[in-house]
Amino acid sequence: MIKDSGDRTEFETGAKRDMHAGKGRMDLLPWYGIMEVSKHCEEGALKYGEHNVDKGIPLHSLLDSASRHLAKYMVGMDDEDHLRAACWNLLWALNQRETHPELDDRFSVKQEKAEKKRPWISVECTNCMKRYPIAPEVWSYNADGVSIDNKILRCPFCKANEVHRYIGDLDGYADPDEKLVAVKCGGCNAHFGIPASNWNSMKACTIHNGEVLARCPRCGKDTFISEVKPDE
Incomplete structure (x- = not known):
């Protein structure tokens, strides 16, 4: 079967050919x-x-x-x-x-890859057993870039300073061309973008009344983050 781009060129002889732009x-x-x-x-x-x-x-x-x-x-x-x-x-x-x-x-390419932020990670409070996502900057990594398994954090659910367990990365490195989801912080009301794959994983991890509980990268507080509506 002959491929057809639909972009035809007709010569003076009357003959036609598929001459789609971009072929070279x-x-x-x-x-x-x-x-x-x-x-x-x-x-x-x-x-x-x-x-x-x-x-x-x-x-x-x-x-x-x-x-x-x-x-x-x-x-x-x-x-x-x-x-x-x-x-x-x-x-x-x-x-x-x-x-x-x-x-x-x-x-320059190697440097760009090295500077990419780690994906949001999922952690679990050992007191109330609730899981929620936090920004990678909140967690600690050892010299090899491997997440430390346990860390004391203030749980936004039970409000206790308890040991949290590292569950895993929510996503791999975000595609720089990936569409960003517009969200806002429920605390400082800052608007920012989160890669769609990260946002979907965060919603799958934990969601409360339509909002995701996470740490805002702007104000640094544990708060509810929600998608921005068109009229906001």
């Missing part, structure tokens, strides 16, 4: 440049074996090599075809965005 224009590629890069592929296959690069190379290595070859080309070094080598490394870096996205080890 293969007829506009720099074929002389591609033929040069293919020679680098041939030499690499002889040196390292065919499809060696398909196994995946950390992105920093490809970028390092591309930058080094480009610098050598720019200062006039001609001991090898440095421009061709730079293009080869950049093309494979581009290719790996689809084939090996997990090998993107650029420093």
